[in-house]
Structures are given as C-alpha cells and as structure tokens.
Amino acid sequence: MNSYSTFGTALHRLAILCYVLFALFPLFWLLKVSVTPNDLLYSEGVRMWPSRMSFEHFRFVLAHSAFPVFFRNSMIVAGATAVIVTLLASLSGYALSRFTFRGKYWLVALMLLTQMFPLVMLVAPIFKMLSPLGLTNSLTGLVVVYTAFNIPFATFLMQSFFDGIPRELEEAAKIDGATRFMAFRQIVLPLTLPGIAATLGFVFTAAWSELLFALMLISGNSAATFPVGLLTFVSKFSVDFGQMMAAGVLALVPACLFFLFIQRYLVQGLTAGAVKG
C-alpha cells in the first residue's frame, strides 16, 4: 500500500468517524442528562459527563410517573401497526410486482399521491372521521391511522424486494406442483425475509416516534403513547429535563432491541433493495 492510499484511507475513516460522532452526540447527551442529578444539572456548566452519576430519574420515571403506561401503549400501537402493515404490504407489494390488472397504474399513482402532502393537513378531517366511530382517544384509532399512512411506502418497499426475486423460482415451484399461494409462502416469502425485516423496522420506528396524530387524537394519560407522554414532563413553569431524558433513554431500548434482532436481515435487505433500485 503506498502512502497516498494510506492517507486516503485515513481521511475516509476520519470522515466516517466525524459523521458517527455527529449522529451519536444527541444520544450521548440524552444519556448524560438522564444520569445527571438535578442539583448538578444547572450548576456544573457544560461538561461532557457529570461529576456525580445518579439513577434517580430512572427510578422516578419507572415508579412514580405514567411512563410504564405510555411505554405499554406505544408497544401495542407500534407493534400492531408494524405487523399489520407488513402483512398487508407483502400482499399488495406482491400483487404490484407480479400481476397486471386493470387500474394498476392509477392505483400506484393514488398511493404515490397520498405521500405527497403534509400530514398536518389531514389532522382535522381524520379527527372528524374517527370521532363518531369512537376511535379517538383509543389505541385502535391510532393503529388504524398509522396503518393507513404507512401502507403506501411499505408496499413500494416490499414491491422492490419482490421484483428482485426471479419469477422463474415461482414458475419452477408451480411446475413442481405448488399452487400460486404455496409458491408464495414456501419459496418467495422466505427469500423476502430481509425485505420483511426492513419493512417491519421502518414501520415500527415510524409508529413508535409519531407525535402529531397521537397528540391530536389522544387526550389523557390512559391511551397516550410515549412521544405524547414525554410532553407531560413539560409543566407550566419548568421542564423536568432529567426525567424526560431518562424516559427518552428507556424509550430507545425497545427500538434498539428490535433493530438488533432484525439487523442481520436488515443489512442484507437494504443493500438488496438498493441494488435493485
């Protein structure tokens, strides 16, 4: 290796390092504030790590706040949304990838259209629609709304994964004696696991961190999800940063676990999808 390429590699690594630091710094700050005792929060100035660590915020959040309820609600909403969306998007993505049918073009155009304007515009009509159905202030209502919003993108994502699987595999299965659905379940679906993982992860994160609709459709703590819950740490006269950050750190845990679990498929999945374009 000559000196130029060594230098180039070093520069490359440095650039990546800078980016990673930049991206991770807010998370680090979250962690730092969450373990800083209240009395040191404003008295120590800007420090990278407090002189004394404490887990009092975590204890408080878990024992004395409504956080466990928010956490449970978020798990239910994000989990259900992810599963439902992935299931439906697999079927619709497969249909878009494999079948030609009347109105396909318009269907795709319509789905694209739903992605083109800011969701804020839809808050009022959606509230109007859900209210008489008794779906405001309910987790089911949130799942319905999130599912509807995530399906178009998830469908396109799944479609690109199905496009990447050669038709001949299904044809071979059909000739081997499988019905179309058997070929889908036994041949295509196992090969789309990376795509399913990527879709699950994408939808789960989107639903987990959604604030706008959760805020508008939910009132009171019993059905609040975690992003709405975080706002309860903001009171009229103060913001309880320590507890808020502790709650934030705890909220990261399931997302991290989830991604750790699907990571093996995800890396494969994202690259496969990328190559396919």
Added chain:
Amino acid sequence: MASIDIRNVRKNFGVVSVLHGVDLSIENGEFVVLVGPSGCGKSTLLRMIAGLEEVTEGEIRIDGMRVNERAPKDRDIAMVFQSYALYPHMNVAENMSYGLRIRKAAREKITAAVSNAARKLELQPLLARRPKALSGGQRQRVAMGRAIVRQPKAFLFDEPLSNLDARLREQMRAEIKKLHRDLGATSIYVTHDQIEAMTLADRIVAMHEGVVQQVGSPLELYDRPANLFVAGFIGSPAMNFLSARYEVGAGTAGARLPDGTLIGLSSGYQLEEGAAVTLGIRPEHVEMSPASESRLRATVDLIEPTGFGIILHLGLHGLPFNVFTLDRAALTAGPTVTVAFPPQHLHLFDETGMRAFETSPQKGKG
C-alpha cells in the same frame, strides 16, 4: 411418458401476436428441439405447454387430454430453466425433493428417488450444499435432477445450457443426450444454438417470427431446407446465397448470375424460365480448384484457421461469400481464388424464398 399434441395454437400479448397458429405432434419418448432466433416464439410455446402462459387460441393435449385450462402443477411435466431457478434457501437434496414433498410422497420414496437421481448425475457429494456454493455446471445438474426425481410425463428444457461456458456446454449436451437415452422420456428442448439442435434432436422444429418453418430430422433440415430462413439458420458457417435467374437450355437447367456466369444445376426445377431465384450453397460444399469450369473468381478478404479446418471469407462480385475447407493449402490462398459449385450440393429457392421443387427426371424440363 406421454405424447404432446399442439393444434393451431396462437398467442397474443395484448395486440402483439407472437405465435400465429402452430401445429405440432410429439410422439411418446421423442426428443424434439425448438430452434430459432430470439423472439421467434419458441420459449413462449414451451411455456404454454408448461402452463406458464395462457393459450390464446388452439389446443394443447398431453397424452390425449386437453390441458389448456390446467394449472402447471396438474400437467405432470418438469422444466429446466435457463437460469436454473434453484431455490436458494434449500440445499441440493431439498431442491430435488421439493416436488415430491409437495405431493406428500412417502419419505422412503423421496429418499430413494433423490439418491437415485443424484447417483445418475454424480451429485451425491453435493446433496447438503446450498445452490450458491455450486458451480454453474453443478447447478445445471441439480436443475436436471429436480426434473427427473418426479418421473414426469415430459421434460421441457428452456435454453438450459446458455449460461455455461463452451466446454461445459458440450459436456452437458452429451449428458442430456445420455439421460434421454436412459430415461426415454418425451422431451421438448428450446435453444437458439443450432449445434445443440442438430446434436440432440430426433426432430427439429425451426421457428421464425411465430411460424413453424420446417419440421424434420436434423439431417433433413440440413440437406433439404424448406426455405431461405432454415437454409440460413441451420449450419455453421452459414449457407451462402447468390441471386440468379433460372434458365433452361437444351436438356440442361442452370442459374444465370448477374455477371452472366451460368451455374449448372443437377436437374430441372418447377420454375418459369427466367424466374428470379436464390442459389444456396454451404461453405463446406464449395470447391476450390484452379481448373474449375465455372471460372468464378473471388477475392480473399480474410482467412480464419479454426484448427480443424479453414474458413475463407471471400468477396464474390462484391458480396461476402464463405468457404470452409480442410485443405491447409488454403491458408496461403490469395489474393484471388477460383471457386466451383458442385451441382448436387446446390439449393434453389424461388422468389418467395421457398425451396424450389426439382422436376422428376422422367419429365425432363420443368
């Protein structure tokens, strides 16, 4: 094993018509090769037999039963794809046994069938491997193994050797032929490679633009091509064509080239005097002799030694013309050579490109 009947089969994709009425009867145990350039409809026809494409019009019968509306799984056929189409998430044994497992065959039967096929194809050491850990030739063998374990009524091959390198292709070609000899199964084989067609087929079906051009044994197509397309497609290097006019002299027939040279024909043809014809001669049938009476002089453009023989690229009246010879003296030929056309090797095609019929010797003039 089964016979396959194809009756007036048409296929349209939207407004585009790709098969214009194909009729073909395939005997039980026969090896039929569909050959033609890409886009001629041969693969579409095969896929229609497999049930992967719908039949727009006409009828396909397997063993006398109409199968137009039957799903592929109910036709009891096996297919080998160009891309092999092995299931990537299954190992070799699972790939081969998938068809039997799906039909809920007994475990002992599956094991026996797989090991039997594996032995035949020398795949035993690879049974536990995934397809990605196999070479191209091995994948091809697995694809064939998957087809034979089920003992289907017929085998369909869709350009199965196109993705292999030349040497391996030759080897697999021989294996397919041996396999057919051992199993005696009805086989339909699609290829654009005329060597594969010639070497494998009991009968060749030459197709062009959705129409069957000629059906016959390999040598029939080689020796008596029905039209210009078949004449030009079968044989490598390809047949030479010259435009001429048909002439009948005193008891002898000939073809007059535009430069006035008269080429003698072996018999009369059922053609009008002065009719425009195309004269065809295979490169290996052209004679190079300085004492030739035809006195056709050609310029030497290029000499290609193939090791086995020599291909001379000539210019005859400014048109490209190929000669194949085993005589190594041709390596030093040039700058011009004299060529002659033995009458018994000449093919004559009429204005529409169809083979002209010889008049029977008793009749004399045509």
